[in-house]
Amino acid sequence: MSLYDSLRTTLKPGDWLTLLLGTFCVALITLRLWNGELADRAIIRSGGKVFREVPLSRDQQIEVPGPLGTSIITIEKRKARITSDPSPRQYCVRQGWLQQSGEIAICLPNEVSVELTGSTKKYDSLNY
Amino acid sequence: MTASTIKLDTTAEDHHIAKMAAVALGLTVLENAIPSPLPGVKPGLANIVTLIVLARFGWRAAAWVSLLRVLAGSLLFGNFLAPGFFLSLSGALCSLAVLAASMHLPQRWFGPVTHSILAAFAHIAGQMAVVYLWLIPHSGIAYLIPIFATAALVFGTVNGLVAARFMDNGGKPEPEKQA
Numbered sequence: 001m002s003l004y005d006s007l008r009t010t011l012k013p014g015d016w017l018t019l020l021l022g023t024f025c026v027a028l029i030t031l032r033l034w035n036g037e038l039a040d041r042a043i044i045r046s047g048g049k050v051f052r053e054v055p056l057s058r059d060q061q062i063e064v065p066g067p068l069g070t071s072i073i074t075i076e077k078r079k080a081r082i083t084s085d086p087s088p089r090q091y092c093v094r095q096g097w098l099q100q101s102g103e104i105a106i107c108l109p110n111e112v113s114v115e116l117t118g119s120t121k122k123y124d125s126l127n128y
Numbered sequence: 129m130t131a132s133t134i135k136l137d138t139t140a141e142d143h144h145i146a147k148m149a150a151v152a153l154g155l156t157v158l159e160n161a162i163p164s165p166l167p168g169v170k171p172g173l174a175n176i177v178t179l180i181v182l183a184r185f186g187w188r189a190a191a192w193v194s195l196l197r198v199l200a201g202s203l204l205f206g207n208f209l210a211p212g213f214f215l216s217l218s219g220a221l222c223s224l225a226v227l228a229a230s231m232h233l234p235q236r237w238f239g240p241v242t243h244s245i246l247a248a249f250a251h252i253a254g255q256m257a258v259v260y261l262w263l264i265p266h267s268g269i270a271y272l273i274p275i276f277a278t279a280a281l282v283f284g285t286v287n288g289l290v291a292a293r294f295m296d297n298g299g300k301p302e303p304e305k306q307a
Contacts, residue, residue: 010292014237022245022281030274096266
């Protein structure tokens with residue numbers, strides 16, 4: 001009995017369907033989770049205007065003024081994050097490190113944001 | 129004076145469950161000897177036993193075998209109530225939940241391989257949920273999901289095939305060589 005025959009007798013049509021759907025889902029998940037390209041620039045905005053645009057290659061700390069106070073943005077090892085911010089709920093700080101192109105951390109109360117971009121700008125729900 | 133003994137009345141089903149759980153436990157021990165590239169990626173051979181018990185004796189027996197295996201396995205490896213134990217437990221509970229639903233799929237179309245694949249995905253989903261909610265609450269673990277999902281698909285399929293072959297050969301001993 002060859003492997004093919006054995007597979008044909010053991011697997012029912014629904015099994016093939018499950019196998020096919022499973023493979024499809026795994027492929028889809030892999031593409032979605034791994035396809036994010038690494039970013040190489042960070043765009044820092046304050047009050048809706050671009051405050052600075054910096055490369056991720058140089059480690060540095062940037063202080064950005066906003067209506068509530070100063071937000072501190074750290075760039076380290078090709079990643080960026082908002083290290084401290086005067087906003088009450090600290091959502092942007094807790095978001096942690098940003099690494100992939102298209103990722104963005106926004107401190108709404110202080111009107112400061114960091115967005116990472118790669119060589120090609122990808123569309124996301126913030127574009128229209 | 130002799131110490132009083134406690135006698136538990138056991139049924140044939142209890143004995144059978146214990147036997148199957150012991151087989152599953154043996155496979156777990158065996159499997160632990162296999163080196164793994166990433167913690168968490170392992171074949172889950174014991175689930176072959178769960179699948180066979182599910183097909184032959186129903187969900188209740190399968191749940192007993194699966195949970196006894198998790199409990200006894202953790203005692204054996206000394207990680208009872210340690211994170212590893214809760215990972216095994218959450219995986220086992222999730223796959224049992226999915227098996228409870230998937231066993232009602234029409235048997236004409238869906239066999240053990242389907243059950244095995246679905247249970248493997250549920251297993252890894254339950255474990256990732258515990259990892260994320262309790263152990264590593266960081267979205268970075270999302271990068272590992274493709275690896276775990278691929279492993280679940282492959283090992284789920286293989287385990288399902290093995291279980292299916294065992295069940296085929298059930299009544300008739302060695303059907304291939306006899307002819």
